[in-house]
Amino acid sequence: MNVNPLRMAAQFATSGPAVASRPYGSGHVNTTFLVTDTQGARYVLQRINGRAFHRPDQVMSNIVRITTAMSAQTSDRRRLSLVPVHGGGWWVRDESGQVWRMYDFIDGSMELSSPVTAAEFAGSVIATLPVIILFALIEGKVVSGLTAGSIK
Secondary structure (H helix, E strand, O other): OOOOHHHHHOOEOOOOOEEEEEEOOOOOOOEEEEEEEOOOOEEEEEEOOOOOOOOHHHHHHHHHHHHHHHHHHOOOOOOOOEOOEOOOOOOEEOOOOOEEEEEEOOOOOOOOOOOOOHHHHHHHHHHOHHHHHHHHHHOOOOOOOOOHHHOO
């Protein structure tokens, strides 16, 4: 089923209605869009690949726990930050049952599908370490007892 990303984006509490979307990045797992709203704010909208992640609700529960712990450690906006759904929650399902989530876009960030230099590779590993830890935890495991001090 082909779902309109703007219709999905409208379900999230952005700073204004979403007016533009385009495919974003060259990820191999999830379907990703860059969304812009009427205020010019940008967001990353993703449809979670249900074939790769068999329990997307559990994936999202763990992402909520981890991003909450990360936000308690720093007020720096250069961190992964989920956008809530209107009426509460952090993800929505489309008509076919696929799970969608939205993150604030991090200005100055870039996707490195294949790093060009050793320095880029090292930087991408360090920058994505929390995400690597996240992927190690999400499939089939619930993160319990997670505190702000447990993610360094």
